Amino acid sequence: MPYRSTEKTRQKKDAKRTAMMQTALQVFADKGYHAATVRDIVKEAGVAIGTFYFYFPDKETLFVYLFDETADFLVQTIAQAINGKQTLPRQVASGVQSYVNIALYEPAVVHLMLVGGIGAVPSLHTKRAAFRESLVNLWQRPLDTALDQEQIPEQNTRRMSEAVAGACDEVILNLLNSPGAEDEAAGAVRDLTFFILRGLGYREEEKSESS
Amino acid sequence: MPYRSTEKTRQKKDAKRTAMMQTALQVFADKGYHAATVRDIVKEAGVAIGTFYFYFPDKETLFVYLFDETADFLVQTIAQAINGKQTLPRQVASGVQSYVNIALYEPAVVHLMLVGGIGAVPSLHTKRAAFRESLVNLWQRPLDTALDQEQIPEQNTRRMSEAVAGACDEVILNLLNSPGAEDEAAGAVRDLTFFILRGLGYREEEKSESS
Amino acid sequence: MPYRSTEKTRQKKDAKRTAMMQTALQVFADKGYHAATVRDIVKEAGVAIGTFYFYFPDKETLFVYLFDETADFLVQTIAQAINGKQTLPRQVASGVQSYVNIALYEPAVVHLMLVGGIGAVPSLHTKRAAFRESLVNLWQRPLDTALDQEQIPEQNTRRMSEAVAGACDEVILNLLNSPGAEDEAAGAVRDLTFFILRGLGYREEEKSESS
Amino acid sequence: MPYRSTEKTRQKKDAKRTAMMQTALQVFADKGYHAATVRDIVKEAGVAIGTFYFYFPDKETLFVYLFDETADFLVQTIAQAINGKQTLPRQVASGVQSYVNIALYEPAVVHLMLVGGIGAVPSLHTKRAAFRESLVNLWQRPLDTALDQEQIPEQNTRRMSEAVAGACDEVILNLLNSPGAEDEAAGAVRDLTFFILRGLGYREEEKSESS
DNA sequence: CATGAATGAGGGTTCATTCAT
DNA sequence: AATGAATGAACCCTCATTCAT
Incomplete structure (x- = not known):
């Protein structure tokens, strides 16, 4: 029995991704693309910097x-x-x-x-x-x-x-x-x-x- | 020959400053503020990087x-x-x-x-x-x-x-x-x-x- | 059914560990130590990254x-x-x-x-x-x-x-x-x-x- | 009279580049390519990190x-x-x-x-x-x-x-x-x-x- | 046992800016 | 005045590792 509930996990993950995208949108809108650092975004989202790169390939792509x-x-x-x-x-x-x-x-x-x-x-x-x-x-x-x-x-x-x-x-x-x-x-x-x-x-x- | 001609010098200086500003305007327009580096500007203007900072306090101010x-x-x-x-x-x-x-x-x-x-x-x-x-x-x-x-x-x-x-x-x-x-x-x-x-x-x- | 078979379990575990080591050997040989990431190894082995750390203390030790x-x-x-x-x-x-x-x-x-x-x-x-x-x-x-x-x-x-x-x-x-x-x-x-x-x-x- | 002696400057620059290459060679030999960071090299050479990138395009190329x-x-x-x-x-x-x-x-x-x-x-x-x-x-x-x-x-x-x-x-x-x-x-x-x-x-x- | 989301130290690199010449 | 070598703060990103589920 490896593990269970990939669906529930997936949902949570999707929710978090969406939340982070909202946060990123705000930060980008506030500071502009260049002034908004990845650190700004993750700080605002309350996560570590690695988490950003877990959800998104890179700043530009996002x-x-x-x-x-x-x-x-x-x-x-x-x-x-x-x-x-x-x-x-x-x-x-x-x-x-x-x-x-x-x-x-x-x-x-x-x-x-x-x-x-x-x-x-x-x-x-x-x-x-x-x-x-x-x-x-x-x-x-x-x-x-x-x-x-x-x-x-x-x-x-x-x-x-x-x-x-x-x-x-x-x-x-x-x-x-x-x-x-x-x-x-x-x-x-x-x-x-x-x-x-x-x-x-x-x-x-x-x-x-x-x- | 004691040095006179502070006016002529000033004129020259102003001319150079103006020329550099024109160049900077072009480079900024071409690449955008962030992509345009000070090096880009001075290269285009044909001067050294130090010269830029003689005429302008910094990139942003310019x-x-x-x-x-x-x-x-x-x-x-x-x-x-x-x-x-x-x-x-x-x-x-x-x-x-x-x-x-x-x-x-x-x-x-x-x-x-x-x-x-x-x-x-x-x-x-x-x-x-x-x-x-x-x-x-x-x-x-x-x-x-x-x-x-x-x-x-x-x-x-x-x-x-x-x-x-x-x-x-x-x-x-x-x-x-x-x-x-x-x-x-x-x-x-x-x-x-x-x-x-x-x-x-x-x-x-x-x-x-x-x- | 009380659990017996600690031996069988152990054997299975050893088998899996051995298999993962073989995989790791291949990946290391293919890409070199630094280019071979732990993710590469577990992907090749078909297990999750946590599993790696259940069997081995860390990449270097392995x-x-x-x-x-x-x-x-x-x-x-x-x-x-x-x-x-x-x-x-x-x-x-x-x-x-x-x-x-x-x-x-x-x-x-x-x-x-x-x-x-x-x-x-x-x-x-x-x-x-x-x-x-x-x-x-x-x-x-x-x-x-x-x-x-x-x-x-x-x-x-x-x-x-x-x-x-x-x-x-x-x-x-x-x-x-x-x-x-x-x-x-x-x-x-x-x-x-x-x-x-x-x-x-x-x-x-x-x-x-x-x- | 803009400045003088581009030759002397050039010689000095070349000498420094050579010296840094020697230093880099040592550090690479000591620690290996991956363990040797650019920061290690410049520390050993006694210069700032920017100086490295003034002389060489990047670590790998060097x-x-x-x-x-x-x-x-x-x-x-x-x-x-x-x-x-x-x-x-x-x-x-x-x-x-x-x-x-x-x-x-x-x-x-x-x-x-x-x-x-x-x-x-x-x-x-x-x-x-x-x-x-x-x-x-x-x-x-x-x-x-x-x-x-x-x-x-x-x-x-x-x-x-x-x-x-x-x-x-x-x-x-x-x-x-x-x-x-x-x-x-x-x-x-x-x-x-x-x-x-x-x-x-x-x-x-x-x-x-x-x- | 197994999973994979989450972490963060640390690496390579850029570039505005300074200053001795 | 003019030069360009030198600086270093700060950025983006990777990846080994942890831990709650």
Whole structure:
């Protein structure tokens, strides 16, 4: 009878790995990739340094993995928010709202994607570009549809998507840095939505009930 | 021959310092703050490592100083472009155009401001925030004026300025990454200008001739 | 059922220990002491890392023990081959043959003794010296006897034994590295035997039949 | 006038590099590749750890370089000793003598070649094999010549060269380990020379004056 | 008995910075 | 002014070893 309950052990191990990844995410978001040492992470996690290397191959790999996961989560979440709606106003409002929600409840996620992974690791240049691309693509689809349906005038939807994505990023970053973020969130969503819809030249033939 | 010419010497020194700063800016933009070693910089500048420390107190200080200078240059340039015009459409068009121009002709400058100075140095967080603030303020003034003159509807000009700044950044970053940047520049300026003006709810009572 | 069979258990344990030692020997021979990690050994053995430390106190002790055992085996085997013969030519031929046999059929053993245990562990310096001493002594006895019986001329038998041992080692090491080792083995034995006997000044009054 | 005397500086630097290499050679010979840490070497050399990496790219490269240089030196020295003589007895005597001399006056060199570089570095396997090959070839040339001139009977000169090389190594290693090495050196040379010549079946038609 | 998660000392290496020349 | 040899704190990572289950 060698030993028992590989399942229970496995679960515990997975839980711990996840916990350590959360910790690492926080530390990376706090200090940036370079300033965050492996010792910082394990100290924060309350484990020995060897434990880090038991769970992860190395600092860089973990960071890239974290970036990938986080990017997927962010993009997927916003994508669902957008795709769940049918009209452009609702799509924009819903997408912006979900982006803001993530920023409010998982600030580290947004921070990592928007500022954390920049001068960090060479191999991240590509990943980061891919993430930006995804973000832009997220918006381009509803724009193209709206264009087809002549709800917005003829325009370069690709470039407009970039503008939309950039506007969202900046507003949200500023929101995060302001003290009463939660209170301002609703206003920010409304302002952004209006700005974007107007910017795209959307004319509200049908009454666009806010939210 | 007693030595005179302290002025000439000083000039020479300043010239060399400036040259080294240009070199440093390039290297920082190319590799990022952390990957760029002091040795990289002096090698590129063709001087010895000791020379670096004759002209600059240390790597971080130089970087911060570079950031400051570059931020000033960028903000001043755009500010002049905006303030030189009287109507909102022209202000927006001119500001965007000048931003794009800098991106085209001094890509290192834009790169440093937008991506280079991010995870680099803790003390830069503040500086970076100040720069973003300046950028936003740049736009807010014309917006407030337009609001006063009822050229745009009632809105949170602060937040709109953030959105405008963010939209510009993202579009310009994408422009820089695209192969035929120069050819696309004009289109980008036009698209951005339209998007911003529309987004702000500007109604073109007066015909807005482009540029 | 009260537990009996402490003997059977012990046997099983001994069997497992022996198996693990064989595995360890192989891994050490393959990779060298330092490159061979405890993890390598247990992975090859198909057990967990804790099991290793149940059977052996630590890596170094195991290695030294392995070295000792292997040295004993090698020396004993060759000793028997030599001592089973009565005349110098047969003793040399038999000793060389048995050495070559071990090299052919247990290459890991020879590898461990000749190259594996060298820069490995400080405490092995002594052990290794003792092993070399044993090897030399192995040859010196028959030489002394032959000298007594005036079958070889007056000479420093100690030094000659060293030379004999060294010649054997080098030829055998080269044999192991050559592709067709088995085919060349017979020739190597013959060549070495002739070289040694001639080198010792042995005059073949009695015909030295090969083997 | 930037600075002067790059030549003098260069000379000093080269001298220091050489000195550090000597130190490193000693430390490697003393402790073996793995036990010798870079910190050990710089402590012995009386410099900071950074200085090591100013002069050498890394520990492994230095070691391999040291091995290469040492191998060349050893092989070249013995080759000259052999090639400077015309008859087999003198060639053998001279070769052995020069090998012994190196062992006496540069024990670290011999130690590094014979025991130092074994389990050390993967890339050294090839180098080490090449060195052994060189050593064997050193002897094979005179043997082939002697065979051509029918000074020794028909035999496998390659294998005999191996045996000769091996015999030398072992005797010399034992010589180094004995307390009165210098006093025994002459005897060792004589014994080895006789053993080898006899072993090759050399018949002294011409009187071979010793040494 | 067996397991494997957890530990941490210690090794190799980098790089910003100093200072004698 | 300019040089570049020298420094050493600090980083990432490995791996032998322990111990609760």
